[in-house]
Amino acid sequence: MGVLSLVAAAAVVIAVVVMEVDLVWMAVALLHVAALSGVAFAWLRAHEAAKTAERAASDLRFLAKRLIRLEQEMRSPGTGASPAIRTTMAEVTGTVGLLGGVVRELARNVAAQNRDVADLRSTLTSSAQPAESEKPALKIVPEARPVPVAVPEKAQPEPSLLPRKEAEDEIKRMRLVTQAFEAGGIELHLQPVVALPQRRVRFYEALARLRLSDDTLLTPAEFLPVLERLGRMPEFDRKVLARAVAVAKHLLARGSEAIVGVNLSPFSVKQPGFLASVVRLLDASPEVLGKIVLELPQSAWRDLDTGRKDALAVLRDRGVPLSLDRAEDLAFDARALADLGVRFMKLPADLMITAAEREGASASEWSVRDLATILRREGIRLVAERVEREETVPVLVDLGVPLAQGFVFAAPRAVRSEVLGAKEATDGKPALRRAG
Template structure:
């Protein structure tokens, strides 16, 4: 019946069937019909009771299962609360700080290994040069082998004792350094876009005695505070109003002022470029503080050496310098070459990202005009310095210098919030061409030559911290009455 009529219509069908059967029976035999109706009602009540009992059992079973599930859920919530109490969210911050410390230590170790490799390579070159000097200064005569045992002491340095007789050695220029990794030379830079020459890509020849004395004199002048700071203004076009300055390093040696291309390679060979950058940054901070005290809004930029980025702790010392003087925010600008911006490792990028907003960043010494404006803007670069020669007179044979036309370079950088500065402007006739290209800023001898900063400005002490301001709702303390004797004592 259920298959034919369905579960919901089976009772209706049974009722209709009972009426059809019991109706005629009631007319013929009323007692039999009443008895049959009673039996049908009893059967229906029995079936309903059985169904109600089955439903009650199912409800009890479902209630027990819900009870078990609720108990399990309570246990899970209690376990989650206990684990949250054992490992609070602060543990994640501690883990992150631990990972950061390990990353910093790995960076320090990599810098130490890099410096050790360069020192070992330099020492190997010195040993090869020392071994080559006796052969070049005192050649051994072919017919007098007995005179070789007593060389001139002023020309030949004593050789270390050896158990085996000496064997002829190959030329030092063809002998590679054993067990010493060769340092990878930095990428080439254009000659003097902001005072730094391009480093040599090949190993320099051994210096002579006069050159060595000259280098020692340069290093001694650097140690004796012969370093000077010259400022060259950056002007806005076409008004030629000064908006910022660039600090250039100069070295005074025996009354002669040398440009960086004369002394910077020597400092690089002696490993003193980081000392130069540290001293220059201290003086640039003093100059920026002096300009702020005079009410000037001009910033001061300084171009770092790429080797300083690999010095462990240099960028952290720069962060401490800026943190100690919050007034330098936006007034101190650090310039890095294009090759350094393209080859930053994870540690350097993180250190520069931590300085973003506290100091300004500038790209200089470009090798081409392929600027990724969006990537530079994400790193915080606000200015790009390009030599005027590279913008106006692109020499043939230098390849495609940019992916876009030079006329659209200013607009492309401006959309990313980066301003273009044309540097090394040496001819007055280049100024109208730069204005036609919509170059907003320029720098060069046409506008002003670099000038030395006065010694009293660099010797100025740091500005004292400002006293904390009183809250608005707190009244000023009333003036104190002092006895007349104190006034007389101060007057005397």
């Protein structure tokens, strides 16, 4: 019986040892599987980076062909700075921007691949070195770990590059917009601003549209970003302002007291010399001084430096009224804006109505119902914009809003070509179009 007990005990010990050895080998096998999986993932990332590099090479060849064509055109006798060359330059500029995205994506993929490989090596090393109390009979010796590539942790990922088809569509859109701009496809549409409650027209806001060669009419949201990317917003704003001056002259000739508001892009306002060119353009037509309102968004008024304030002061001193447009909140200093030359403040109707409804829940320094009075004391007239529903009108009247603008009163209408002058009349456009 004693012998049998010893044999049984020995069998148990042997079984435990074998089990521990099996567990160790199982752990080793799992580590090998993890290593193979990590290597496969790293290979996939490397393959993706290689594909991106191939796309970059293809786009570089595409750019080289365009540059060669541009050089040939520039060498042609008598070519000069033709619209065709400027259009080609726009295409090249757009392509360069897209290739920059390709390079950034390639760099991100390579950095991610290096980081993944370094993490994999680190994981294998830490997994292969158990604690002293848990060391198995078989010791796994890791290989020397290479130094990982440093990747800034705070770097924010940039937007993914557009697929090639979308990139080609974007280049095509840039070309169409540039061609329409060069061909004089800018149209001016006017939307009236009316006095409440009589709804009598007091002035007009000039809204630009761009008509493509296939007669498609683009809204500002569809073509302004393209012009900004190409750096042509100052030229666009000057063209629109020149057309607004022609409209103001037409209104004066008819004996109308209505004035014309023109939006200026924050991009243009920040360009050196732009506001000075606006001063020169208006000085060339002194009869319209006071009849053209220059509108800047609320964000631009909050971002004025000393140089732009001085340039706006020149316009203010010449009698050019200024306006705050595209407001996002009611946080403003009426006195400071008046000192800068602001004579109109355009606030979304829904913004004012919502603020008035919330006044009962919290105290404030002033009431929305007193807003028009506060502004009037500083020489600023309040305009409610984006009035789209008829039921909004009596609420605005109750709030004391003196002026309003929106589709409830009238939709924007295209200016007749003869109003803009003989040059515009040769474009073959109909006398009047409803805004698209």
